[in-house]
Amino acid sequence: xxxxxxxxxxxxxxxxxxxxxxxxxxxxxxxxxxxxxxxxxxxxxxxxxxxxxxxxxxxxxxxxxxxxxxxxxxxxxxxxxxxxxxxxxxxxxxxxxxxxxxxxxxxxxxxxxxxxxxxxxxxxxxxxxxxxxxxxxxxxxxxxxxxxxxxxxxxxxxxxxxxxxxxxxxxxxxxxxxxxxxxxxxxxxxxxxxxxxxxxxxxxxxxxxxxxxxxxxxxxxxxxxxxxxxxxxxxxxxxxxxxxxxxxxxxxxxxxxxxxxxxxxxxxxxxxxxxxxxxxxxxxxxxxxxxxxxxxxxxxxxxxxxxxxxxxxxxxxxxxxxxxxxxxxxxxxxxxxxxxxxxxxxxxxxxxxxxxxxxxxxxxxxxxxxxxxxxxxxxxxxxxxxxxxxxxxxxxxxxxxxxxxxxxxxxxxxxxxxxxxxxxxxxxxxxxxxxxxxxxxxxxxxxxxxxxxxxxxxxxxxxxxxxxxxxxxxxxxxxxxxxxxxxxxxxxxxxxxxxxxxxxxxxxxxxxxxxxxxxxxxxxxxxxxxxxxxxxxxxxxxxxxxxxxxxxxxxxxxxxxxxxxxxxx
Amino acid sequence: xxxxxxxxxxxxxxxxxxxxxxxxxxxxxxxxxxxxxxxxxxxxxxxxxxxxxxxxxxxxxxxxxxxxxxxxxxxxxxxxxxxxxxxxxxxxxxxxxxxxxxxxxxxxxxxxxxxxxxxxxxxxxxxxxxxxxxxxxxxxxxxxxxxxxxxxxxxxxxxxxxxxxxxxxxxxxxxxxxxxxxxxxxxxxxxxxxxxxxxxxxxxxxxxxxxxxxxxxxxxxxxxxxxxxxxxxxxxxxxxxxxxxxxxxxxxxxxxxxxxxxxxxxxxxxxxxxxxxxxxxxxxxxxxxxxxxxxxxxxxxxxxxxxxxxxxxxxxxxxxxxxxxxxxxxxxxxxxxxxxxxxxxxx
Numbered sequence: 001x002x003x004x005x006x007x008x009x010x011x012x013x014x015x016x017x018x019x020x021x022x023x024x025x026x027x028x029x030x031x032x033x034x035x036x037x038x039x040x041x042x043x044x045x046x047x048x049x050x051x052x053x054x055x056x057x058x059x060x061x062x063x064x065x066x067x068x069x070x071x072x073x074x075x076x077x078x079x080x081x082x083x084x085x086x087x088x089x090x091x092x093x094x095x096x097x098x099x100x101x102x103x104x105x106x107x108x109x110x111x112x113x114x115x116x117x118x119x120x121x122x123x124x125x126x127x128x129x130x131x132x133x134x135x136x137x138x139x140x141x142x143x144x145x146x147x148x149x150x151x152x153x154x155x156x157x158x159x160x161x162x163x164x165x166x167x168x169x170x171x172x173x174x175x176x177x178x179x180x181x182x183x184x185x186x187x188x189x190x191x192x193x194x195x196x197x198x199x200x201x202x203x204x205x206x207x208x209x210x211x212x213x214x215x216x217x218x219x220x221x222x223x224x225x226x227x228x229x230x231x232x233x234x235x236x237x238x239x240x241x242x243x244x245x246x247x248x249x250x251x252x253x254x255x256x257x258x259x260x261x262x263x264x265x266x267x268x269x270x271x272x273x274x275x276x277x278x279x280x281x282x283x284x285x286x287x288x289x290x291x292x293x294x295x296x297x298x299x300x301x302x303x304x305x306x307x308x309x310x311x312x313x314x315x316x317x318x319x320x321x322x323x324x325x326x327x328x329x330x331x332x333x334x335x336x337x338x339x340x341x342x343x344x345x346x347x348x349x350x351x352x353x354x355x356x357x358x359x360x361x362x363x364x365x366x367x368x369x370x371x372x373x374x375x376x377x378x379x380x381x382x383x384x385x386x387x388x389x390x391x392x393x394x395x396x397x398x399x400x401x402x403x404x405x406x407x408x409x410x411x412x413x414x415x416x417x418x419x420x421x422x423x424x425x426x427x428x429x430x431x432x433x434x435x436x437x438x439x440x441x442x443x444x445x446x447x448x449x450x451x452x453x454x455x456x457x458x459x460x461x462x463x464x465x466x467x468x469x470x471x472x473x474x475x476x477x478x479x480x481x482x483x484x485x486x487x488x489x490x491x492x493x494x495x496x497x498x499x500x501x502x503x504x505x506x507x508x509x510x511x512x513x514x515x516x517x518x519x520x521x522x523x524x525x526x527x528x529x530x531x532x533x534x535x536x537x538x539x540x541x542x543x544x545x546x547x548x549x550x551x552x553x554x555x556x557x558x559x560x561x562x563x564x565x566x567x568x569x
Numbered sequence: 570x571x572x573x574x575x576x577x578x579x580x581x582x583x584x585x586x587x588x589x590x591x592x593x594x595x596x597x598x599x600x601x602x603x604x605x606x607x608x609x610x611x612x613x614x615x616x617x618x619x620x621x622x623x624x625x626x627x628x629x630x631x632x633x634x635x636x637x638x639x640x641x642x643x644x645x646x647x648x649x650x651x652x653x654x655x656x657x658x659x660x661x662x663x664x665x666x667x668x669x670x671x672x673x674x675x676x677x678x679x680x681x682x683x684x685x686x687x688x689x690x691x692x693x694x695x696x697x698x699x700x701x702x703x704x705x706x707x708x709x710x711x712x713x714x715x716x717x718x719x720x721x722x723x724x725x726x727x728x729x730x731x732x733x734x735x736x737x738x739x740x741x742x743x744x745x746x747x748x749x750x751x752x753x754x755x756x757x758x759x760x761x762x763x764x765x766x767x768x769x770x771x772x773x774x775x776x777x778x779x780x781x782x783x784x785x786x787x788x789x790x791x792x793x794x795x796x797x798x799x800x801x802x803x804x805x806x807x808x809x810x811x812x813x814x815x816x817x818x819x820x821x822x823x824x825x826x827x828x829x830x831x832x833x834x835x836x837x838x839x840x841x842x843x844x845x846x847x848x849x850x851x852x853x854x855x856x857x858x859x860x861x862x863x864x865x866x867x868x869x870x871x872x873x874x875x876x877x878x879x880x881x882x883x884x885x886x887x888x889x890x891x892x893x894x895x896x897x898x899x900x901x902x903x904x905x906x907x908x909x910x911x912x913x914x915x916x
Contacts, residue, residue, distance in 0.1 A: 153826045
């Protein structure tokens with residue numbers, strides 16, 4: 001995970017977790033305190049609603065009582081109930097007038113048989129028998145809910161019965177108020193409060209009642225109602241026979257206050273969270289950019305630092321830790337560049353010396369055959385002058401070969417970096433010529449044991465000549481004055497490579513000498529350059545060949561070179 | 570609001586076709602009240618302006634087809650399409666007034682042509698408003714409320730006179746059994762006496778709608794059927810219809826209810842036969858039987874498919890208006906349909 005991502009996550013956690021804990025704590029405190037207050041308010045609402053119902057009941061009772069007090073003094077009424085035909089219309093209209101003057105929504109006067117003598121809410125219902133209504137209300141002994149018949153359909157009323165006596169006749173006066181959503185509104189004293197009256201037959205509510213909700217508290221979809229109070233009210237059913245059944249006035253809060261508050265807290269919490277997270281992310285992004293940006297610049301600069309390249313300032317101008325680090329890196333790079341410069345200078349000096357020694361070595365190697373031939377010619381001139389021409393002719397090729405070698409060597413050095421020109425090289429020919437050109441003392445013999453039909457090696461003849469020249473010269477020089485033998489053998493290895501073995505019977509090498517035999521400038525000879533075997537190893541590697549050495553002190557050394565053939569075996 | 574009144578339409582058409590019927594020799598069962606004179610007040614009126622109150626809705630937008638008896642009274646004075654005929658069958662000439670709508674249920678009837686006057690301020694009022702206007706002094710009160718007529722008659726120089734029985738209130742239903750209708754005379758008497766607050770009597774025949782045949786009316790092509798409603802409908806502008814409907818509902822019991830509809834809605838419901846029953850007035854008289862039948866069938870096309878009209882149209886009560894006028898203020902005359910009209914002064 002990147003440094004910047006870690007920084008972002010850390011910032012987010014550092015802001016969200018404390019905020020979530022704060023919101024949780026606030027919600028918990030609110031809930032605890034509000035539940036207590038809520039319960040008190042609910043009890044208060046229930047008490048007030050019950051008092052309201054009782055108050056309505058008392059109002060109805062008071063209005064009926066006032067009518068029963070006035071009616072005995074109404075002469076036209078008396079005449080009408082006595083059967084006076086001319087006052088009949090007065091009686092029929094009396095209830096309507098009385099209803100309007102008292103504010104009742106229903107009023108009917110009935111005789112002891114239950115015959116309706118006058119009806120205010122249904123004027124033309126007179127003479128209909130309805131004994132169950134006053135009888136049932138009398139049984140209730142208080143206000144009851146009842147469905148009252150009206151011309152445009154029945155309605156629910158909160159009604160009660162009173163009676164009056166005129167002479168020997170007794171009359172029942174049934175009066176009440178219509179119970180509908182408007183009536184129930186007076187019980188809903190707060191916003192969000194729904195008042196419902198639930199009877200076995202219907203549900204009246206201040207909320208919209210759908211048919212499926214009849215008989216239960218109307219609830220808004222997705223909302224859990226909080227029932228604040230339930231007040232029992234008797235319901236008089238007069239469908240078949242009058243009987244009282246319970247109904248209830250249910251006061252609910254469509255959106256519970258607590259849930260409302262919690263919802264508000266949640267909403268503000270979410271808003272705060274979004275703002276805080278956005279701010280935190282922006283801040284984290286800015287800070288991480290401030291922090292990781294210079295680091296990325298440092299990384300980029302570090303990756304482009306070159307000891308040979310121009311000097312670059314990584315982060316100049318900052319005075320913080322990153323600036324210090326940048327300055328340290330700049331200082332380190334400066335020191336490294338200085339060290340590298342010194343090293344290059346030393347290498348150049350060493351290389352020049354090496355080159356001089358290499359040239360010296362190569363020239364000496366090239367001059368040795370010439371010197372040997374010249375010594376031989378001098379010896380012949382002194383001892384056998386008449387053979388001089390023949391010997392010269394015999395050794396002329398050696399001279400020419402050596403001169404050619406030196407010439408080629410000179411051209412290569414002229415190019416500083418000699419190039420290898422690959423091709424088929426007759427290794428046996430080089431070995432034969434080398435064996436012939438190598439002047440040795442009388443006790444030392446250079447022999448060849450060459451394989452027949454040996455394919456050419458894939459390489460440069462000059463390079464192969466230098467390899468063998470160095471190996472043979474080392475072998476000859478390892479043989480002391482008592483004499484010995486140097487053998488140049490060629491063969492094919494099992495894997496098809498051309499194998500060249502140069503073995504001597506010289507003094508051999510110790511294990512320590514063998515470990516450093518191929519190191520540059522390592523030599524055990526007083527006048528040696530220490531480059532012979534290292535050159536051999538480098539040239540062999542350049543030809544994609546391999547080289548190994550076996551040596552034992554006092555028993556000689558064997559170098560085995562394997563070169564790739566020119567044609568696949 | 571545009572209102573359509575079946576009864577008034579029938580009356581309008583009947584009046585408009587009076588001369589046609591008379592001249593064309595078509596059948597007429599009208600029995601005009603014949604007396605020594607049709608003049609209501611013989612005094613020569615000299616007032617230049619008079620005030621008239623009617624306890625019936627008047628909407629000038631319904632002109633020239635009246636939908637209420639109040640509009641019939643007003644439009645009769647103001648539109649030449651009406652041939653005014655007195656109770657003796659004598660034509661009273663063209664309409665002498667034009668109508669100006671003053672708003673708030675006030676109309677001003679202004680004399681036209683060579684008519685001298687008087688100018689008539691016509692008010693449509695409720696009973697309570699009418700009492701206030703009476704107290705302020707009016708020249709003519711036309712009402713269907715006996716109580717109001719009695720109150721108006723208490724004015725100085727006031728004369729109260731009941732007009733002729735001009736309307737029969739019927740219940741129209743093809744499901745009399747569902748309504749539990751009682752067609753007895755006792756029942757009708759009870760309705761007239763106790764149910765309506767109008768000058769009423771039990772309906773008395775003969776009825777011109779007893780025979781809907783013989784006029785060449787084609788039967789309804791696609792008869793509508795009642796949709797099983799349990800409502801007794803009435804026009805909400807008619808208190809008498811409401812009282813009758815509520816009484817029918819009270820006696821029917823069960824889930825039957827009464828519903829007051831706007832006049833145009835009532836007309837649509839009647840034509841579409843969407844309710845259980847309809848309480849409405851029909852004119853007591855018709856000058857042209859076939860035109861009256863035609864209008865009735867236009868309003869209730871499904872009647873033409875009924876085998877017995879007596880099983881569908883049940884007469885309940887007859888009603889009439891009361892006219893209370895101040896003597897010597899207006900020239901009034903009885904008209905052929907048992908109402909009154911104002912006669913202008915001529916130069």
